[in-house]
Structures are given as C-alpha cells and as structure tokens.
Amino acid sequence: MDCTQSGHSESSASTELCLITPTPARVFEDVLSLLWVTGEASGPPAAPNCKLPPAATPQPQSAANKQHVEDPVAILQAAHSAAAQGRTEEQITAEKAWYNTEKVWLVHKDGFSLATLLKTEAGSLPEGKVKIRLESDGSLLDVDEDDVEKLDRVEDLASLQYLNESSVMHSLRQRYGSNLVHTHAGPNMVVINPISSPSMYSEKVMQMFKGCRREDTAPHIYGTAQAAYRHLLTTRQDQSIVLLGKSGSGKTTNCQHIIQYLLTIAGSTNKTFSAEKWQAVYTALEAFGNVSTCLNGNASRFSHVVSLDFDQAGLVTSASIQTMLLEKMRVTRRPEGETTFNVFYYLIAGADSSLRTELHLNHFAENDAFKITPQTKTEEKQRASQQFSKLQAAMKVLGISGDEQKAFWLVLAAIYHLGAAGATKAGRKQFARHEWAQKAAYLLGGTLEELSSSIFKHQAKGTLPRSGSVRRAVEEIGTADAGSKATAMECLEAFASGLYSEIFTVLISLLNRALKSGQNSLCSLLIVDTPGFQNPRLVKREYCATFEDLCHNYTQERLHALFHQRTFVHELERYKEENIELALDDTEPSTSLSVSVVDQASSQTLVRSVRTDEARGLLWLMEEEGLQPGGSEETLLRRLFSYYGPAEGQTKGQTFLLKSEKANHFLLGHSYGTDWVEYNVSGWLNYAKQIPASSNATSVLLDSQKKIISSLFMSRAGGTNVLSGSIAGLEGISQLSLRRATSMRKTFSTGMSAVKKKSLCIQIKLQVDALLDMLRRSRIHFVHCMLPKAEALKALGGSLFKGGECEVQGEPGEMQVDVALLRAQLRGSKLLDALRIYRQGYPDHMVFSEFRRRFDVLAPHLTKKYGRNYIVKDEKRAVEELLESLDLEKSSYHMGLSRLFFRAGTLGKAGGTER
Numbered sequence: 025m026d027c028t029q030s031g032h033s034e035s036s037a038s039t040e041l042c043l044i045t046p047t048p049a050r051v052f053e054d055v056l057s058l059l060w061v062t063g064e065a066s067g068p069p070a071a072p073n074c075k076l077p078p079a080a081t082p083q084p085q086s087a088a089n090k091q092h093v094e095d096p097v098a099i100l101q102a103a104h105s106a107a108a109q110g111r112t113e114e115q116i117t118a119e120k121a122w123y124n125t126e127k128v129w130l131v132h133k134d135g136f137s138l139a140t141l142l143k144t145e146a147g148s149l150p151e152g153k154v155k156i157r158l159e160s161d162g163s164l165l166d167v168d169e170d171d172v173e174k175l176d177r178v179e180d181l182a183s184l185q186y187l188n189e190s191s192v193m194h195s196l197r198q199r200y201g202s203n204l205v206h207t208h209a210g211p212n213m214v215v216i217n218p219i220s221s222p223s224m225y226s227e228k229v230m231q232m233f234k235g236c237r238r239e240d241t242a243p244h245i246y247g248t249a250q251a252a253y254r255h256l257l258t259t260r261q262d263q264s265i266v267l268l269g270k271s272g273s274g275k276t277t278n279c280q281h282i283i284q285y286l287l288t289i290a291g292s293t294n295k296t297f298s299a300e301k302w303q304a305v306y307t308a309l310e311a312f313g314n315v316s317t318c319l320n321g322n323a324s325r326f327s328h329v330v331s332l333d334f335d336q337a338g339l340v341t342s343a344s345i346q347t348m349l350l351e352k353m354r355v356t357r358r359p360e361g362e363t364t365f366n367v368f369y370y371l372i373a374g375a376d377s378s379l380r381t382e383l384h385l386n387h388f389a390e391n392d393a394f395k396i397t398p399q400t401k402t403e404e405k406q407r408a409s410q411q412f413s414k415l416q417a418a419m420k421v422l423g424i425s426g427d428e429q430k431a432f433w434l435v436l437a438a439i440y441h442l443g444a445a446g447a448t449k450a451g452r453k454q455f456a457r458h459e460w461a462q463k464a465a466y467l468l469g470g471t472l473e474e475l476s477s478s479i480f481k482h483q484a485k486g487t488l489p490r491s492g493s494v495r496r497a498v499e500e501i502g503t504a505d506a507g508s509k510a511t512a513m514e515c516l517e518a519f520a521s522g523l524y525s526e527i528f529t530v531l532i533s534l535l536n537r538a539l540k541s542g543q544n545s546l547c548s549l550l551i552v553d554t555p556g557f558q559n560p561r562l563v564k565r566e567y568c569a570t571f572e573d574l575c576h577n578y579t580q581e582r583l584h585a586l587f588h589q590r591t592f593v594h595e596l597e598r599y600k601e602e603n604i605e606l607a608l609d610d611t612e613p614s615t616s617l618s619v620s621v622v623d624q625a626s627s628q629t630l631v632r633s634v635r636t637d638e639a640r641g642l643l644w645l646m647e648e649e650g651l652q653p654g655g656s657e658e659t660l661l662r663r664l665f666s667y668y669g670p671a672e673g674q675t676k677g678q679t680f681l682l683k684s685e686k687a688n689h690f691l692l693g694h695s696y697g698t699d700w701v702e703y704n705v706s707g708w709l710n711y712a713k714q715i716p717a718s719s720n721a722t723s724v725l726l727d728s729q730k731k732i733i734s735s736l737f738m739s740r741a742g743g744t745n746v747l748s749g750s751i752a753g754l755e756g757i758s759q760l761s762l763r764r765a766t767s768m769r770k771t772f773s774t775g776m777s778a779v780k781k782k783s784l785c786i787q788i789k790l791q792v793d794a795l796l797d798m799l800r801r802s803r804i805h806f807v808h809c810m811l812p813k814a815e816a817l818k819a820l821g822g823s824l825f826k827g828g829e830c831e832v833q834g835e836p837g838e839m840q841v842d843v844a845l846l847r848a849q850l851r852g853s854k855l856l857d858a859l860r861i862y863r864q865g866y867p868d869h870m871v872f873s874e875f876r877r878r879f880d881v882l883a884p885h886l887t888k889k890y891g892r893n894y895i896v897k898d899e900k901r902a903v904e905e906l907l908e909s910l911d912l913e914k915s916s917y918h919m920g921l922s923r924l925f926f927r928a929g930t931l932g933k934a935g936g937t938e939r
C-alpha cells in the first residue's frame with residue numbers, strides 16, 4: 025500500500041515512514057500479503073506508481089520488438105507495461121506454444137545458438153546425444169546432451185523457468201537489445217552499461233519509484249536505491265549499496281544516480297545536500313581523481329564511500345565522503361597512451377592569463393619527466409578549458425574560497441615544474457634542470473635548497489609520528505635505507521606523488537566541510553564505488569597490468585567475495601545452524617584463490633623482513649623483499665610461485681597463478697579464473713619502500729612561506745602529518761554519527777588507525793579489510809554493472825574530458841553485447857550461485873517471536889485464548905499453532921530452530937524481513 029493511497033500528504037520521508045510504522049493499517053497490509061500468498065485474496069493493492077509482478081512473456085527477439093523510445097517516461101512506461109499489462113488470449117496461446125516447442129541453447133566455444141530440440145526414436149542416437157535444429161540456418165545436428173540448455177525470458181532472473189547460464193544470458197541480451205539495461209537478479213540488480221545515454225534518469229522517473237517496493241517496479245537503479253532506503257526506514261538498520269564490475273561498466277554513473285535519487289526522494293533537513301552541491305562534489309572528484317585509461321576515457325583511480333545519514337523522519341541530515349587507494353603514482357608514471365589526473369589538463373588549458381603568468385605556465389618544457397603533455401588539438405583544449413571553468417564554479421558552490429583554490433593551483437603547477445626539472449640519472453642526486461626546479465620552489469613557497477634537500481636527502485623531515493617501539497625503529501632505518509638506495513628520479517617521483525596525495529586529501533576534507541552538519545542521525549546508507557577490474561588485454565594493449573591495477577583488481581575481488589559470502593555461503597551456514605537441509609542443483613561453493621595469492625597472511629605476526637617457508641601472499645612478500653638486503657623482484661616471483669604456483673602440468677582452470685613467457689611477468693586468474701591478467705612486476709619493490717621524499721612533501725606544504733598554502737594544509741591536517749596515499753576524509757565522519765553506539769563507520773575509522781601503523785603494501789590489505797568490516801555491519805544491496813562489449817571501451821578510451829557527460833557511441837539503438845565477455849562477467853560474479861540459493865532456499869526469515877507479534881491479529885481465537893501480548897514458553901509451538909490457523913501453503917515456509925524461513929517472494933509484499 026502506498027501512502028498516497030491512504031490520503032497522506034506529508035513530506036516524502038514521512039510518507040515513507042507511514043509504510044513502516046507498525047500501525048493497524050501496516051499489520052493489515054502484512055495480513056493481506058499473506059492472504060495473497062495463500063490465494064485467498066487477489067493480491068495486495070499496489071501503489072499507483074507501481075505494477076504487480078510481471079508474467080513472463082517469452083518471445084524471441086526481433087527487430088520489431090526492440091523499443092527505441094527516447095522519452096524517459098515512455099521508456100519506463102514501456103518497461104512497466106511490457107511486463108505489467110494483462111496478456112491477451114493470443115499471447116497466452118503463443119506462450120504455451122513457446123513452452124511446448126523445446127527451444128534450447130546449444131552452448132559452444134563462441135557463445136550459444138538458439139535451436140529446437142527434436143524428438144527422436146528410442147535408440148536411434150548414441151547414449152548422451154540429442155538431435156537439434158539450429159534456428160539460424162535450419163541445420164540438423166547430433167550434439168552432447170550436456171551442451172544443450174533450456175531457455176526462457178523474464179525481468180527478474182530469479183523467476184526464470186530454467187535457471188541456467190544460457191537462459192540468464194539470453195534474458196540479459198534480449199532486455200539489453202530492447203534498451204532495458206536493468207534486470208533484477210533476486211534481491212540484486214544487474215545493469216549493463218548502455219554506453220549511450222538512453223535518458224532513463226530524471227526526476228519524473230524518480231517519482232515513479234517513490235514509495236514502491238522492489239517487487240512492484242520494473243528493474244531500475246532507482247529501484248535499488250528505493251529498496252535500500254525502504255529497508256533503512258523499516259528496520260532502522262544501516263544499509264549499503266555496493267557497485268561491482270569491470271572498469272567502464274558504469275559503477276560511478278550508477279552511484280551518482282543512486283545519490284540523486286535518495287536526495288530527491290528522501291529530502292534533507294536543510295539545503296546542505298542540494299542536488300547542485302552533489303553535482304559539484306562529483307565535478308571535483310572527477311577532476312582530481314579521474315584519468316583516461318585504455319579501458320575508460322573517464323576512469324576513477326580511487327575508491328570512495330559516500331555516507332548519507334538519516335534522521336528519525338527519514339530525512340538526510342548529514343553526509344560525508346571517505347576515499348582510499350588513490351593511485352598517486354599516476355602523477356609521475358603511467359602506461360603509454362594513458363593520462364594523468366584530469367585536473368592537470370584542465371588547469372593548463374583553462375587558467376586565465378594572469379593565473380597562467382603567476383603559475384609560470386606560459387611556456388612548457390621540452391623535456392618533462394612526468395610527461396604531463398598539454399593538449400594540442402584545439403577541440404581538446406577547449407573542452408579542458410570548459411572543464412576548468414566548471415571545476416572553479418563547482419569549488420565555489422562547495423564554499424572553497426579563492427585563496428584555497430589558488431593553493432591547489434600553486435601545488436599542481438609546482439608538480440608540473442618538478443617534472444620539467446627532472447632528476448639526474450647518475451652521480452649526485454639533484455635536479456636535472458634547475459631553472460624549472462626554481463619555479464617549483466617559488467610556487468611552493470620555499471627556496472631551491474630547501475626543496476632539493478626535501479627531495480634528495482635521505483632523512484624524513486621530522487613530521488612522522490615517533491614512538492619508542494622496536495618495530496618503529498626498524499621501519500625508520502628501513503626508510504632511511506630506502507631513501508639512500510632510491511635513485512634521484514625515484515625520490516623526485518615520490519615527492520611529486522606525495523604532494524598530489526596531500527592535495528587530494530585536503531580536497532576531500534574540504535568536500536566534507538561543505539557537507540557537514542551538526543544534526544543527529546539515526547542510521548546511515550553507504551554507497552561504495554571502487555575502480556573496476558583492469559585488464560589491458562581486454563582492449564588488446566601490448567603492455568601488462570601494473571601494481572596499481574593489481575590493487576584495484578584485488579579490491580574488486582574482495583567485494584565480489586563479500587557478495588558470494590553474503591548471498592551464498594552465509595545462507596548455507598544459516599540453514600545448517602537451523603537444521604534445514606537444502607540440496608542445491610549444480611552448485612559447488614567456491615572461493616577465489618587469486619585473493620589468497622595476493623593477501624594471505626602468515627600465521628606469525630612478526631615475520632616482517634624475515635624470509636620463512638610459510639606461504640604468504642604477494643603483498644607480504646613484497647614487503648619482505650623490499651626491506652630485505654638483496655631482495656629483488658626475481659626472488660619475489662620465485663617465492664610466490666613456490667607457494668602458489670601450478671603443480672606439474674596444471675593449466676588455466678586448474679590453477680590461479682601461471683608463469684608468463686616474459687621475465688618478471690606472471691598471470692593471475694581473477695574472478696575464479698574467468699579474467700586472466702598478466703602483470704609486470706618490474707619496479708614493484710619500490711612500493712614497499714617508504715622513500716622519505718614522499719612524507720617530506722607534507723612538511724614542505726606545512727612549512728610553506730606562502731600563507732595560503734601552509735594555512736590550508738595546517739587547518740585540514742590539524743597540524744599533524746596526514747598519511748599520504750592512504751585514506752582521506754575520516755574527519756568527515758561526523759562526531760554525532762560516530763557517537764552512535766552502532767555506527768558502522770566507527771569500525772572504519774578504528775580499522776584505519778591500525779592501517780597507519782603498517783607499511784605501504786600491507787596498508788592496501790588493511791584498508792580493504794576496514795572497508796569490508798564496515799560493510800558487514802550493514803545490510804548490503806549489490807549492483808552488478810556489466811560491460812556489453814570491449815569495443816565500446818575503446819571508443820570511450822579515446823574521448824578524454826567528457827567530464828562525466830555521456831556521448832552517444834555508435835548507432836543509436838545498436839544495443840549489442842559481446843557474448844563471451846558478458847558470460848565471463850556472469851561467471852566471475854557468481855550470480856548464478858546466488859540466484860539458485862535464493863530460489864531453492866528460504867531467503868526471508870523471521871525469529872518466531874517477531875512473526876507471532878506481527879501476525880497474531882490473523883488468529884483472533886489465539887489472542888483471545890492467550891490474551892494480547894501474551895508471553896509463551898514455547899515460541900516454536902505457538903508459531904506452529906498460528907501457522908495452522910493461517911492455513912499457509914506448506915511449501916512456502918520452513919520451521920527452523922529459532923526462526924521461520926520463507927521462500928522468495930512469500931514475504932516480499934510484507935517487507936521488513938531480516939535477510
């Protein structure tokens with residue numbers, strides 16, 4: 025029931041709240057839902073916006089049934105009506121005919137082909153063979169029974185008649201071909217990147233989802249946001265939405281749609297969280313955190329968590345952003361053909377003449393060690409210049425003052441000049457071109473000598489926190505040692521990336537300042553977006569993946585593992601605990617061993633810098649080899665293979681780690697071996713070394729003679745060293761939110777304090793641990809973003825400075841997918857496992873007492889017998905008695921030891937279960 029139906033006219037949030045308060049009307053709704061389940065009523069009343077669950081209308085895709093509707097509302101209505109409208113006699117006959125002919129998929133190495141299964145006389149074919157007719161050319165084939173899969177088509181993959189890979193693929197492809205990029209997968213969402221903008225996002229469309237339940241709407245990212253918001257209000261439990269997928273699959277775009285939806289529909293207590301402000305936040309993040317890669321023309325190179333805090337009435341009271349794993353080394357080094365962070369190009373193209381003169385950007389260097397080559401094409405320069413104006417306007421909206429902005433431009437220009445200055449290749453460590461270094465020193469507010477000593481001397485400048493521990497002493501010696509061994513160029517790179525890391529941290533801090541509010545909140549909704557899976561081979565690049573790519577891939581894999589854990593492993597464990605037996609078809613629980621290859625820890629806590637034979641992952645080995653005298657990348661790989669390498673004769677499919685033909689290279693089979701990435705480990709040990717120049721960057725900023733620089737960094741860092749390259753925005757977590765006993769972000773900030781004490785490589789694992797610990801405390805909604813084809817990425821890869829806006833690529837309406845690529849993503853996601861358990865298991869459950877409390881109004885004779893609010897000794901028996909009188913379909917529920925379990929959809933209409 026929607027509140028608009030019950031005549032409520034309060035704000036959107038309170039409208040939502042009336043859905044969840046246990047009023048008699050609410051209980052009545054629950055009652056109706058159950059009656060509907062038992063077939064005694066025609067179904068719960070749907071909100072005017074919403075539709076009833078669709079019936080599958082399986083028809084083969086044809087050009088005629090593709091919808092190319094431009095109007096957003098029409099698209100949604102088309103999506104709604106396609107599924108919701110009542111079926112005609114003709115359709116029902118067609119449907120029956122469809123099911124009666126045995127349509128199947130023939131699975132083969134290039135994908136799968138539609139075919140008809142033919143009846144044959146017994147014994148006419150060898151055992152295990154069947155006869156089929158291919159739809160494409162009518163040819164008759166005798167094929168292996170195992171290569172044939174049945175098919176059907178729906179808008180929730182969980183309701184497929186035959187739940188198998190081919191049916192899922194077929195449904196996704198057909199929907200995509202009809203411009204329907206969203207598909208439900210039980211409680212999860214699949215979105216295939218439409219590449220072009222099918223304008224299915226607008227406030228008008230948002231209103232169609234307001235107040236609706238997931239079951240009552242067509243699949244849409246707004247529906248996911250609505251479901252999370254609804255659960256937050258219903259259960260008062262923290263929620264999170266996690267976006268998963270390959271680079272360029274649309275995670276950040278969907279993240280923005282989710283935030284816009286929540287702000288529009290929930291509303292906020294004041295103007296702090298206007299849509300304009302959020303647009304400005306993303307403009308700033310995109311400028312400072314995005315780059316053009318071979319996979320995505322506007323790829324994020326940092327992970328971020330947006331937290332929205334809600335009050336009792338469901339209004340947004342405060343918000344914050346935390347970021348981690350910024351790819352700071354990209355400032356100085358990156359693969360051929362890729363760019364550094366967008367903001368450099370924006371500044372260089374967009375600074376007006378006085379700013380340009382002040383930053384000494386009127387002339388560019390012939391040699392630039394960091395290769396921040398200014399744009400040369402007029403169109404690109406114009407675009408970049410427009411983006412700079414947009415960035416400046418966004419910073420203004422966010423309350424970033426002229427002086428603060430100037431401080432950013434000074435540091436960015438200084439980084440450019442440091443690249444132009446370069447460093448000596450041999451002999452004394454110093455700048456190669458002093459005139460450029462002089463400009464950098466001036467912009468940073470210091471002298472050339474001070475700058476030179478901060479970069480090339482081997483001592484940290486006293487800003488690192490000190491403690492008397494032996495471990496710290498070892499680390500300091502390691503730091504000085506790393507500094508003395510590093511080349512002049514490595515020192516320069518460490519310093520420049522340290523500077524960038526600091527300005528990124530300060531930026532996040534300023535964004536949080538703009539979003540801060542002093543109001544109390546009840547619970548939070550987190551949206552998590554991390555860079556997608558990276559594999560240069562996907563777009564046939566010659567070069568191999570980098571250490572940064574490994575970090576992003578590792579983070580994605582951990583999030584995928586969380587999905588598998590939450591939707592599959594946990595469920596099985598719960599059934600076991602409750603003595604429920606469940607036989608799953610075709611499913612073997614599995615874990616991705618590629619994660620262990622990266623992060624498996626030793627059982628001993630103090631193995632640092634000591635080589636032992638105990639298996640441990642790459643990050644730990646890097647740390648050991650990095651600090652070990654004589655450690656090298658060759659030894660690193662040798663040790664890695666000795667622990668995890670394939671046994672004699674093992675190939676892909678049997679192992680997750682393989683040798684490459686090239687020296688210093690290895691192959692790792694991510695996502696359960698569905699995505700093999702070749703990495704080049706040359707130079708990786710540098711990541712384990714804390715070169716003093718990196719932390720000295722902080723001191724240079726804090727000690728700057730330019731007041732606008734020192735005061736900005738001093739005020740945001742609170743006078744202490746911020747941890748370069750680790751986590752930004754922790755100060756954005758409002759104290760009020762942290763004070764909540766149940767605050768999940770408390771775990772995050774505590775986890776992060778531990779991170780600061782570890783070395784760089786281990787920090788990567790610990791940052792991801794802290795993120796996952798935080799998420800585990802919430803109810804998680806997963807969105808699987810998928811890439812339709814690799815060529816689309818190439819087109820995107822060429823278009824730098826899109827500024828987050830969509831450009832139509834290729835023919836409009838050409839919504840085709842690369843079957844092998846989509847299938848690999850489906851396999852890697854483990855969605856089928858989740859769907860099977862969702863369908864064959866009991867995804868909704870309630871403890872006995874809760875069930876009785878909510879539904880005993882249905883059995884007045886029991887309340888009469890025991891009295892209202894009666895206390896029973898044997899809850900299980902009482903629930904059994906209640907169920908008997910409710911006459912519920914026996915197959916729709918199962919009694920556990922402490923809970924009542926329901927089949928998918930049984931309680932969907934009643935909402936608020938504990939899944």
Ligand SMILES: Nc1ncnc2c1ncn2[C@@H]1O[C@H](COP(=O)(O)OP(=O)(O)OP(=O)(O)O)[C@@H](O)[C@H]1O
Nearest residue numbers: 220221271272273274275276277320323324555556
């Ligand atoms: N829902 C959508 N509608 C229209 N275009 C989209 C949509 N999702 C993604 N795109 C297009 O695809 C591009 C890549 O998407 P996006 O940057 O969101 O991917 P991502 O998964 O966040 O990538 P990365 O992991 O590399 O940061 C966008 O710039 C946009 O052009």
